[in-house]
Amino acid sequence: MFEIRIHSRGGQGGVTAARLLALAAFRDGKFATACPFYGAERRGAPVVSFVRIDDKPIKVYSQIRTPDLVVVLDTSVMDVVDVLQGLKDGGKVLLNATHGGDLKGHKTYVVDLTGIALKQNLVVAGSPILNTPVLGALAKIGIISPESAKISISEMFSDERNVRAAEAAYEELVE
Amino acid sequence: MLTIATGNKAVAAAVRQANPAVIAAYPITPQTEIVEQMAEYVTAGELKSRYIPVESEHSAMAACIGASITGVRTFTATSSHGLLYMHEMINWAAGARLPIVMANVNRALGPGWNVWAEHTDAFQERDTGWLQVFVSTVQEAYDATLMAFRIAEHNDVLLPVMVNLDGFTLSHIMQSLETVNPGDFIPPLHLPHAIDPAHPAGYGTLTGPDDYFKFRWDIERSMRDSVKVIRETEQDFADRFGRSYGMxxxxxxxxxxxxxxxxxxxxxxxxxxxxxxxxxxxxxxxxxxxxxxxxxxxxxxxxxxxxxxxxxxxxxxxxxxxxxxxxxxxxxxxxxxxxxxxxxxxxxxxxxxxxxxxxxxxxxxxxx
The missing domain is CATH 3.40.50.920 (Rossmann fold)
Structure with missing residues (x-):
């Protein structure tokens, strides 16, 4: 079982990112569950959501304690949350950032999702949309196939800029 | 069709296929997604149900009771405080032998104010004469909801059924869901005591101890008979769609x-x-x-x-x-x-x- 924890702030689409990722994994023929952790959420508060991907049905409902991959959609949460907590040895990190390096020995990928969203003018209520471009980055890392990433985005969003943003993130991901 | 859905959406998908004539509901976290989805189906013309937006859960169940006694299929959904606010009408629905189906998204009772999973809400309704099933996956939420209509409406049961799913843990998780074409799995409802203007009868009148006692025993007899109906329904579901769960x-x-x-x-x-x-x-x-x-x-x-x-x-x-x-x-x-x-x-x-x-x-x- 591959376990992914997504860190974001309320309103940035972390929950939708988890759902898109699960849907894409499902379209790849895997079993997948996406579960948001619902706390006392409000816009701007740090939130987490979880995705599990496996070749067999998933019976676990509790939160992910030891993820294989941590995705950080807003690096400012790293000031208040230890995003690496419980990350497995050999576990990976994906940051929405313009530059970076490996965090505490964990292989870290960097992609400027915010810049990509702004370039595509993917902005809702003043916030850049991060949850569709991040699927492109996850496809590049190999969590899901690029085809399923596109299908998943198209199933949930009709605006083609979402797919273009995911393609850009696929191209621009830096290891 | 194979897709991916939340527990709430799975319940809504099953209810749409059961095609109730009347849906009366009031939103409450974490159930709201069910009634929102039902309202969307009705608004989009995908479901011909009469959707009655009511001012409280007590009224939601009262509206279901009023509709059900005319012999039509009814559905509502609630959670936690909404369920307890219905309590009087929940008893009435069972006593009046109305096969209403309700989804209850299990949630703790306040205070302290809490919107997360707990079963005490449903357990407080355990002595009302409702059948209650608890599900554990998105697929089971769908399957059990389809089966609930058939079980409730079976002539040997004619009691309401509550489908319980854990708040957030199941209501909001996304898992795979295989929807089916139910065909004639849920036969048309024939309520033997439905209101019929051609044959006027009294409903809800004062009932003396002798008759009341018989009515209570009749609920228990049907509850006992329901075990057989549940097994038969599960077996037919397994034969048609390949999935079974057991008591x-x-x-x-x-x-x-x-x-x-x-x-x-x-x-x-x-x-x-x-x-x-x-x-x-x-x-x-x-x-x-x-x-x-x-x-x-x-x-x-x-x-x-x-x-x-x-x-x-x-x-x-x-x-x-x-x-x-x-x-x-x-x-x-x-x-x-x-x-x-x-x-x-x-x-x-x-x-x-x-x-x-x-x-x-x-x-x-x-x-x-």
């Missing part, structure tokens, strides 16, 4: 020296704990109780029993543990866990089983 879902129980008994999503996560313990050489099994009413008969003879209650009766004990004690004369290790959405992992469940103390009660995560 109680057993996992690796054949040679088990110890069984853990739980409900809802905890009962499914318990299966992971069983796999862990089996690797350690502990012969453990899991029994996930699905039907709270009618309450199942379990094979517990000669086994240690660990019961996880996501509910409590103050001054008495875990309701499931006490029910099993009364019915099976066992001395379970009674674990109270998961109240108000408390996180309980498969590791925790394995720990309950390893460290069991038969006859004792243990509040998980609370220092005595």
């Amino acid at each position: 109680t879902e057993e996992y690796r129980c054949e040679d088990a020296d110890v069984v853990v008994i739980a409900m809802g999503t905890l009962g499914k996560e318990a299966e992971v704990a069983i796999d862990l313990l089996r690797k350690e050489g502990i012969r453990a099994g899991s029994m996930r109780i699905r039907w709270l009413r009618p309450f199942p008969t379990l094979d517990l003879a000669g086994r240690d029993v660990v019961v996880i209650d996501r509910d409590y009766s103050f001054g008495f004990g875990g309701i499931l543990a006490q029910s099993l004690k009364a019915k099976h004369r066992c001395e379970p290790y009674s674990v109270i866990a998961g109240l108000g959405g408390q996180e309980v992992t498969y590791d925790d469940i394995a720990g309950f089983i390893r460290d069991r103390k038969p006859g004792e009660e243990y509040w998980f995560g609370v220092k005595a």
